[in-house]
Amino acid sequence: MTEDRRPAKKPPMRDVLAEAAFALFMERGFERTTVDDIVASAGVGRRSFFRYFPSKEDAVFPDHERCLAEMTAFLDTAGDGDPVDTVCDAARLVFRMYAEKPEFSVQRYRLTREVPGLRTYELSVVRRYERTMAGYLERRWGDTPDAALRAEVIAAAVVAAHNNGLRSWLRSGGRGDAGAEVDRALELVRSLWGAAAERPLPPVAEEDVIVMIAPKGAPMWRVVQRIEAAIGEEEAVAER
Template identity: 40%
Template sequence: MPSTDASVEQRLRTAALELFAEQGYDATTVEAIAARAGVGRTTFFRTFDSKEAAVFPDHELVLEDVAARLRAAGPGGSRAAVVEAAMLVLSHYLADGEVARTRYRLTRTIPALRQREIAGLHRYQRLFGDFLNGPGADLVGAAPDADARQLRAEVAAAAIVTTHNHVLRRWLRHDLDDPSPVLERALDDVVDAIAVRPAEQRAAVLVVRSRADLDAALPEIRRVLGDP
């Protein structure tokens, strides 16, 4: 999204939310939003690329923050990076306050907004999945081939995003006053569930009934255990 005056951006967001609630999404035009905010149509499109974009947080900014946190993960730091990155997403929603809650109500009834929300969620999930299939692969453990590694990463990423969304929705529905500690605990539980510890990963009882030389059998043993 192009850089613009923060107060203009906020006025446009507020105007869009108000008009969607008052007269419906389809009946609300970009011109009406701009007029309610006290700016022109050109200013609107310098700020947002569509009327639905006006009610969502700046996903590009949030994704950049999340990606930066994941990139900063050092050796052994995958767990902390994943948890803190998910907490960053929550913090952006909390910063929107009642705007986020109004947006939540609108996305339940307006398909165009719901589709945009789903598309945004997929981008977060892909970001976590790429990390867990790359630098953060130690968190989900080794796999025998690339397809298995990608599957583990995608399942883990889906679990992380689902956990975040579950806690976020509780806050959006006023079921939680402070979702941050709840999400942190929930993420710890999820990461515990998906994490593969080295000792567990290698735990196996192997019975070999073969007269073959052990050196000759080792490649097959490594393949079964998932060693590279």
């Protein structure tokens, strides 16, 4: 049997930089690690780092851009199935990204709890997923009344449910069946919104408006007294 003498395939430079960065973040702390430290550890120049990552924060989340692109492609090619089911399936793409590297995901979760700037950055990434799902829902419902409102509310519910299940798994150190936790959380969204998503919303109640003119310099107690008197007259008329 002939021995395979082909050289091992090198990992992509983006992965090399991300791994070097994260190792330093865990060793020295995020704030004390510089871009120069990262490129020195990876054995490349600063230009190489900024070719792949605009900032140190981006190196902590190297896989979100890919996942967001996958979600966008998934929603763009989704069929005519239930829209709520579809966005729940899209959320599972994010979970699978975390589950592919459980140890890294748990360490990153702990790091983001310690560094407020990373938490803020993470929230901005989550918001991008939410907007992508809301955009899909709004397109699916087209001219349906309140399509934009429904889309925003349901996308936010899907993200909240997914994150609840994911955080439970991350807090446990990556133990247990994370997929079951996420499925359970998303099933709640399906049960609440699946059938109700296209029902007509109740009309907005019209409120009576009272317009009152008061002399300049009138004491506040007098203004309040007149408003209360006007409200009392309205209630008296309504009771007749």
